[in-house]
Amino acid sequence: MWTLYGSQGSGSAAAEMALQRCGVPFQVQRASTWEADSAQDELRKVNSLGQIPTLTLGDGAVMTESAAILIQPGLEFPAAGLLPADPAARRRSLRGLVYSAANCYAAIGIIDYSERWTTATGEAEREHLRQGIHVRLHECWSLFADQFLSSSPFLDGAAPGALGMLGAVVSRWSGTRAYLRQQRPALAALFDRVEQHPDLSPVFARHWPAS
Numbered sequence: 549m550w551t552l553y554g555s556q557g558s559g560s561a562a563a564e565m566a567l568q569r570c571g572v573p574f575q576v577q578r579a580s581t582w583e584a585d586s587a588q589d590e591l592r593k594v595n596s597l598g599q600i601p602t603l604t605l606g607d608g609a610v611m612t613e614s615a616a617i618l619i620q621p622g623l624e625f626p627a628a629g630l631l632p633a634d635p636a637a638r639r640r641s642l643r644g645l646v647y648s649a650a651n652c653y654a655a656i657g658i659i660d661y662s663e664r665w666t667t668a669t670g671e672a673e674r675e676h677l678r679q680g681i682h683v684r685l686h687e688c689w690s691l692f693a694d695q696f697l698s699s700s701p702f703l704d705g706a707a708p709g710a711l712g713m714l715g716a717v718v719s720r721w722s723g724t725r726a727y728l729r730q731q732r733p734a735l736a737a738l739f740d741r742v743e744q745h746p747d748l749s750p751v752f753a754r755h756w757p758a759s
């Protein structure tokens with residue numbers, strides 16, 4: 549049995565969608581650095597950063613980093629369609645997955661935990677850092693749209709694959725969807741379609757019940 553460490557409204561939602569698509573049995577263990585009553589100690593034993601998503605496989609192997617967590621089952625279960633079968637399309641998806649994790653997900657971590665990324669102790673300086681990152685995050689999403697939008701209805705196939713799943717989850721934070729509706733409406737509409745896809749809408753509803 550695989551165990552996915554995660555929490556409501558977090559990046560573990562994308563991992564959950566990917567594992568469901570592959571049909572592998574897995575359990576979710578609620579754990580996060582911000583929930584003192586969660587399985588924090590257990591999580592830190594397998595991921596010293598204490599971050600989610602983190603996945604442990606039945607054989608004791610540990611997967612961390614959202615892009616890797618989605619790519620790995622995509623390679624292991626190719627029929628699930630998490631990654632495109634066509635080599636050129638697959639290369640684009642892999643680039644897009646690493647791009648969104650490295651540029652967009654990472655920026656969220658700096659906004660949420662700015663104290664880790666600056667020696668400034670004053671709230672005003674930290675707020676400057678957060679504001680700068682916020683602008684950069686949105687620029688990164690514009691560049692994502694310019695590079696990765698294609699004629700495919702879900703970025704990476706006839707149904708949402710790993711790239712659509714991760715993109716739709718990470719773009720839920722820091723005002724990105726509102727920004728995209730203004731600046732790159734086609735990408736905002738695509739993420740709406742990902743969320744409404746019948747395979748995925750129950751997971752989005754569980755993680756973001758109010759929206």
Ligand SMILES: N[C@@H](CCC(=O)N[C@@H](CS)C(=O)NCC(=O)O)C(=O)O
Nearest residue numbers: 558559581599600601613614649657
């Ligand atoms: N590089 C990691 C980032 C994961 C991440 O930042 N996860 C957040 C939750 S959405 C987290 O666990 N943050 C808690 C912390 O950093 O203390 C990935 O791509 O999976």
